Amino acid sequence: MSLTHFRRRPGPARVRGVAASAAFPTLATLSLLLSACSSTPEIASADLGTEDQQACEQLVDALPATLNDLEQVDVEPADALGAAWGDPAIVLTCGVALPDDYDPFSTCDDVNGVGWFAPPDSLEEDAQDEQVTVTAVSYRPLIQLVVPADYRPDGVSAALTDLTEAVKSTLRLEQPCT
Structure with missing residues (x-):
């Protein structure tokens, strides 16, 4: 009997090695695949006046390193007027416009003295599996603040609570939540 008779896999050894390496990605490839799964959050820049620009910069500097027990992550651009925590990321953007569905008669929820508006349909029971x-x-x-569905429902209030100090110390109160 020859040694080729005892081979467990068919085909020449050279082909088996190529097939095996194609089946198992290298560490570099695996790293690239994993990094593609989590992307750096992008924060849109707003055209702000000098006073609002400075207030947003102060807010970003005052934001907590953790939010809802999630570590702060890098954002694009690096000098964005906002921040992000976790993966999927909870993303804060400063200098935004009022939401389209907000009006002077909309209700807001007071969280430690900061009034937050959430679209009413996002608070429905069947919306808990969607970002808010x-x-x-x-x-x-x-x-x-955009909170992915992964952190609902309790993560929303926890994140808002964690932001209270930074908001109150850097931004100006214009209208208390009623």
Whole structure:
């Protein structure tokens, strides 16, 4: 009997090695695949006046390193007027406009003295598996927080609570939440 008779896999050894390497990605490829799964959050820049620009910069500097027990992550651009925490990321943007569905008669929820507006349909029981966008409507400039569905329902209130000190110490109160 020859040694080729005892091979477990068919085909020449050279082909088996190529097939095996194609089946198992290298560490570099695996790293690239994993990094593609989590992307750096992008924060849109707003055209703000000098006073609002400075207030947003102060807010960003005052934001907590953790939000809802999630570590702060890098954002694009690096000098964005906002921040992000976790993966999927909870994203805060400073200097946003009032939401389209907000009007002077909309209700807002007071979280430690900061009034937040959430679209009424996002609070419905069947919307708990969707991301929610809340806007601090009592302070200027306005800030918006996008919370992925992964952190609902308790993560929204925990994140808003964690932001209270930074908001109150850097932004100006214009209209308390009623």
